[in-house]
Amino acid sequence: METVYFPQNGMISLIVQMPEDNSVEVGMVGSEGAVGMAVGLGSRVSLICALVQVSGTALCIPAWLFRNAAVQNVHIRDLIVRYSELQLGQIQQTAGCNALHAVPGRLCRWLLQTSDKIESDTIPFTHDFLGNMLGVRRSTVSQILSEFSAAGLLESHRGQITLLKRGELKKRACSCYEIVRRHIDRLLPQADKARVD
Missing domain, CATH: 1.10.10.10 (Winged helix-like DNA-binding domain superfamily/Winged helix DNA-binding domain)
Known part of the structure; x- marks a missing residue:
């Protein structure tokens, strides 16, 4: 991941691509969040693909610069942890939903x-x-x-x-x-x- 994106509007799907050439959405990102924010905690790769579904505008920052800011600022790290927890919860809930509902x-x-x-x-x-x-x-x-x-x-x-x-x-x-x-x-x-x- 080279860039962190903060959508101002629009919608981005978080998609898991399966080996059989099938895919399924496991989460969504809107103006409440970001794509790639986990790089602030050192993450460099993801199994999830981010795909813009509804176009809009976004702010972006190079991953290395965002990572440096997170290292230097406890408030940024706290936000990254909370948002990562939010995304993980959303992905878990969606996985259960797709399987059971x-x-x-x-x-x-x-x-x-x-x-x-x-x-x-x-x-x-x-x-x-x-x-x-x-x-x-x-x-x-x-x-x-x-x-x-x-x-x-x-x-x-x-x-x-x-x-x-x-x-x-x-x-x-x-x-x-x-x-x-x-x-x-x-x-x-x-x-x-x-x-x-």
Whole structure:
């Protein structure tokens, strides 16, 4: 890792690429966090690939300079440790979610988390993309989105999903959405505050 990125807006997916040429999302980064922050603690490699999903702006700093700042400043090190704990918790929760929860609840969780990260109820993704992020077939995503659309929870058009009833989507989301939100609030109290329904 040569650079640490601090997104100001947009959304970055943390993806695990499997040897079979499959991939699955295990975490997200928005304006609350950074990509590559662990270099401040000496980390140099990662099994996770960071992929910009919603473009935006980001501040960046060379990894060596960030590492030097972390060595010299206890507050920076504390923030790195808390954010690393946050990311690890998010990745663990997502792994459990992907293994144990039904696709409709996982899809609601993903839509809500993405909406929170990009601070918009309009999400610019295709059904195929969502299937890849959730590790399921596109047809499964299309069927669930069609059911949600018929229930008036969202509108799904080519390459774009608009959330209409966040409260209802929260009720249908698996428990992981709230678990991760509470984890963020506990570790980074000023970041990623809950949006008003």
